[in-house]
Amino acid sequence: MSLDWIYYAISWILLRWHTLWDYIGIPDGRILGTNWAWILAIVFLVVTVRVVLFPVFVKQIKSQRAMQALQPKVKELQEKHKGDRETLQKEMMELYRKEKANPLMGCLPMFLQIPVFLGLFHVLRRLDPDKLNKDIYGWTAEQFDSASQARLFTAPIASKFNSSTSELAALGVSNGTMVKVIAGVLVLVMMTTTYLTSRQMILKTGWAEDPQQKMIQRLMLYGIPLSLLVSGALFPIGVVIYWVTNNLFTLGQQQWVLRKFPPPPMAGAKAGSARPAGGSGAAKGNVKGGAKGPVQPAKSGGLFGRKNNAAPEPQSPVVDAKARAPKPGAKPVNPKKGARPANKPRS
Numbered sequence: 001m002s003l004d005w006i007y008y009a010i011s012w013i014l015l016r017w018h019t020l021w022d023y024i025g026i027p028d029g030r031i032l033g034t035n036w037a038w039i040l041a042i043v044f045l046v047v048t049v050r051v052v053l054f055p056v057f058v059k060q061i062k063s064q065r066a067m068q069a070l071q072p073k074v075k076e077l078q079e080k081h082k083g084d085r086e087t088l089q090k091e092m093m094e095l096y097r098k099e100k101a102n103p104l105m106g107c108l109p110m111f112l113q114i115p116v117f118l119g120l121f122h123v124l125r126r127l128d129p130d131k132l133n134k135d136i137y138g139w140t141a142e143q144f145d146s147a148s149q150a151r152l153f154t155a156p157i158a159s160k161f162n163s164s165t166s167e168l169a170a171l172g173v174s175n176g177t178m179v180k181v182i183a184g185v186l187v188l189v190m191m192t193t194t195y196l197t198s199r200q201m202i203l204k205t206g207w208a209e210d211p212q213q214k215m216i217q218r219l220m221l222y223g224i225p226l227s228l229l230v231s232g233a234l235f236p237i238g239v240v241i242y243w244v245t246n247n248l249f250t251l252g253q254q255q256w257v258l259r260k261f262p263p264p265p266m267a268g269a270k271a272g273s274a275r276p277a278g279g280s281g282a283a284k285g286n287v288k289g290g291a292k293g294p295v296q297p298a299k300s301g302g303l304f305g306r307k308n309n310a311a312p313e314p315q316s317p318v319v320d321a322k323a324r325a326p327k328p329g330a331k332p333v334n335p336k337k338g339a340r341p342a343n344k345p346r347s
Contacts, residue, residue: 003119004137010119011137013048017041018143028146033154038147042120042157042238046245049116050253056109061257063105067213068205070099092212103213107220113246117239124236127158130170150238155182157238179237186240187232193247195225200251204258 018041022028028037050057073095081088096103126136127148134144149172150157156171161183168176198220208214232240 003115003122006115006119007122007137010045010116010123011139013045014041014120014123014147015138015143017044017048018147030151034152035146035150035157038150038157038238039152039241042241043245045116045120046242046249049113050246050249053109053112056112057253057257060105060109063102064201064205066099066101067103067208070095070101071208103216107216117242120242121236121239124158124238127156128170129172152237152241153178153182155179155237157241158236159183160236161187161233183233183237183240186237186244187228187235190232190240190243190247191225191228193244193251194228195221197247197250197254198224200254200258204262 018037021037021040026037026040028035074092077088077091077095081091095101123137127144129145129148131144134141136144139147148156148158155178156168156173159168159171159173159179161180163171163176163179165176168174168179173179198217202217202221208217235243
């Protein structure tokens, strides 16, 4: 199957954005060793793709919410079919089908961006000034030469960390040290932002109970960033710019969605930190928290282990006789008028 349609689409978007920045007045000449019009064209390629994929991102969030709501049922199935992995997987697939939840929906936006990534990778690899055929995928010879000479801090956007001396010479670079420095820093930034995008979502939603979902989460959190340490050396600098920009866009988009639509409480989480009844901590909590109503007695048998469910009987208040007695030298208190002395019998 030919992928030319992807290459034409990516080229068309890049060229439209470059033309726009050129029209606005963004200089195509190098400032700080950078051709900003082409860098911004790559950045806004990300914006274009993310805007197109925004409905898919919304579906991804809804699917993640559905998966979180199913976690209690998933846990019940795991307890019910403990040790029977085949039956467990069958029951879980039936549950997902019934509830219309898709465990793989969380990876769908990333999968849909793979063709864009491959298309940009292919187009940038073709940016060789010595090529005779420069009108590929809708480019003019002038646009092709301009892009092939585009730089980010003197490093060509078509160069890679492991570019050979001959490849760098074709791009007009005599010393590859600066290329390795720029590409290496970008690869580290790419790894870090890839890790942060996955970590941000997991911190808000928690680890999944489903082993398959948990495996996908671990792959996204650790596997992909580590793989970029090796594969990043093969990516042109322009592709790494695309990836970093995409990660930053994802961080901002996820933060907005998680604030506007906070995830539901995780399965097993309890509202408040309730302490066991009858303990000293519970008594302190009732006093400090201002809890109203009588404290329920514990159903333990006390010191001798006998059960005592009855409420304690009310006791009469203890009167301190010394406190009620008159002080030495104090004047006696006259009884009220009309009151009959207590020691005088009735006539």
